[in-house]
Amino acid sequence: MNISDSEIVASILKADGYGFTEDVKSADIVFINTCSIRENAEERVRKRLQYFKSLRKKNPALLICLLGCMADRTTTALLEEEKLLDLVAGPDSYRHLPQLLAQAGTGRKAIDTILSVDETYADITPVRLDSNGVSAFISIMRGCENHCSYCVVPSTRGQERSRDVVSIVRETRDLFENGYREVTLLGQNVNSYTWEEGKGQITFADLLAQVAGVNPIMRIRFATSHPKDISDELLHTIANTPNLCKAIHLPVQSGSNHMLDLMNRKYTREDYQERIRAIRRIIPGCAISTDIIAGFCDETEDDHKDTLSLMEWVEYDAAYMFKYSERPKTLAADTLTDNVPEEVKDRRLKEIIDLQQKLSFANNQKDIGHTFGILIEGISKKSDNQYFGRNSQNKVAVFTKTQSGPGDYVNVKITGATSATLLGEVV
Ligand code: SAH
Numbered sequence: 384m385n386i387s388d389s390e391i392v393a394s395i396l397k398a399d400g401y402g403f404t405e406d407v408k409s410a411d412i413v414f415i416n417t418c419s420i421r422e423n424a425e426e427r428v429r430k431r432l433q434y435f436k437s438l439r440k441k442n443p444a445l446l447i448c449l450l451g452c453m454a455d456r457t458t459t460a461l462l463e464e465e466k467l468l469d470l471v472a473g474p475d476s477y478r479h480l481p482q483l484l485a486q487a488g489t490g491r492k493a494i495d496t497i498l499s500v501d502e503t504y505a506d507i508t509p510v511r512l513d514s515n516g517v518s519a520f521i522s523i524m525r526g527c528e529n530h531c532s533y534c535v536v537p538s539t540r541g542q543e544r545s546r547d548v549v550s551i552v553r554e555t556r557d558l559f560e561n562g563y564r565e566v567t568l569l570g571q572n573v574n575s576y577t578w579e580e581g582k583g584q585i586t587f588a589d590l591l592a593q594v595a596g597v598n599p600i601m602r603i604r605f606a607t608s609h610p611k612d613i614s615d616e617l618l619h620t621i622a623n624t625p626n627l628c629k630a631i632h633l634p635v636q637s638g639s640n641h642m643l644d645l646m647n648r649k650y651t652r653e654d655y656q657e658r659i660r661a662i663r664r665i666i667p668g669c670a671i672s673t674d675i676i677a678g679f680c681d682e683t684e685d686d687h688k689d690t691l692s693l694m695e696w697v698e699y700d701a702a703y704m705f706k707y708s709e710r711p712k713t714l715a716a717d718t719l720t721d722n723v724p725e726e727v728k729d730r731r732l733k734e735i736i737d738l739q740q741k742l743s744f745a746n747n748q749k750d751i752g753h754t755f756g757i758l759i760e761g762i763s764k765k766s767d768n769q770y771f772g773r774n775s776q777n778k779v780a781v782f783t784k785t786q787s788g789p790g791d792y793v794n795v796k797i798t799g800a801t802s803a804t805l806l807g808e809v810v
């Protein structure tokens with residue numbers, strides 16, 4: 384999400400005549416695009432800002448600018464206490480950056496953190512930053528209104544809004560024509576994508592079908608699906624469209640009904656299991672990944688065991704696993720107590736991570752002997768003689784280089800696997 388936002392910012396600034404440098408020491412302006420989803424993200428930002436402040440000692444004209452979710456909550460405190468920032472722009476204020484920069488350049492602090500109800504940056508073609516030239520992100524929605532009790536997103540990124548379908552399809556086509564072969568459509572809850580068009584309502588399944596229609600060799604992925612509204616219609620669309628990737632990220636957060644209720648997730652363990660059965664039935668061979676939070680408010684040992692047992696039941700291919708961190712202005716911060724001791728959170732998180740490693744390893748072992756269509760992304764970090772790429776299930780495969788190159792598809796037979804990577808040979 385933040386990479387996608389940085390690319391929009393880069394586009395707005397480029398149109399205003401700014402150039403880019405990878406070398407922070409030679410920059411006149413530095414932007415830090417922030418996330419406040421968990422506390423440690425905020426701590427990293429503070430450290431980075433201190434570093435930028437040290438650069439300002441050598442270059443007093445350096446403008447330090449904060450973008451994104453932290454822009455809202457910490458603006459005043461940071462500005463006043465630490466004199467670190469010249470400019471602060473929230474996620475819906477990027478179009479105003481040229482004016483804000485002009486103001487900051489005269490020595491007056493520039494702040495714009497107003498959230499919008501309709502900004503989607505639909506007309507802005509992002510400048511691809513740090514791109515491999517093969518895969519790219521396309522933002523299709525902004526904001527979120529689900530109000531999961533632990534989550535700061537609804538307060539930092541505002542109301543949910545969908546971007547128009549025509550501009551999404553156009554951006555996909557432009558990327559294809561520029562050599563890209565994979566796009567990931569991004570939104571906090573893509574299943575609630577909706578767009579009014581002449582004849583009627585465009586659903587997320589309709590959007591996926593249109594984007595997949597750009598070209599059959601353009602792979603399409605998406606994130607994130609909320610379990611409460613991932614529909615059979617969507618699953619059938621994925622099953623019936625070869626270039627819609629067979630990988631679904633379905634964050635469960637917890638396997639305990641008590642936790643799911645306190646988290647305000649609006650589904651039960653049983654509802655979630657029903658959706659997993661539907662995925663397995665409608666899209667055989669589909670990979671399933673998830674997000675899990677360890678140590679949420681009031682979590683007991685039994686609740687934690689429910690999470691472990693659900694993980695075993697689903698046999699997830701991959702998971703992002705987090706320790707609960709209380710965020711200001713969330714339902715949980717206002718109405719619940721962050722009462723699981725830190726060491727218990729750590730231990731539970733470790734048990735979750737260890738189990739997931741076992742599950743990933745077992746799942747990857749099952750792929751040995753199978754052949755997958757792999758989209759080559761680049762040269763493997765470990766060896767110049769090897770490429771890495773992904774299969775439709777979003778698993779990374781490493782294999783000896785052939786004449787093909789990044790952006791090409793090759794068939795790779797899997798001969799070995801770790802918990803993180805498939806190893807194989809082109810056949
Ligand atoms: N919109 C997506 C997720 C966005 S945030 C969804 O609902 O699935 C990505 C993940 O961060 C969440 O799924 C959750 O697992 C984690 N997360 C969010 N708030 C958190 C918090 N306060 N503490 C720990 N993890 C959190």
Ligand code: SF4
Nearest residue numbers: 527529530531534536
């Ligand atoms: Fe946060 Fe829930 Fe919205 Fe995801 S769906 S962004 S976890 S409020």
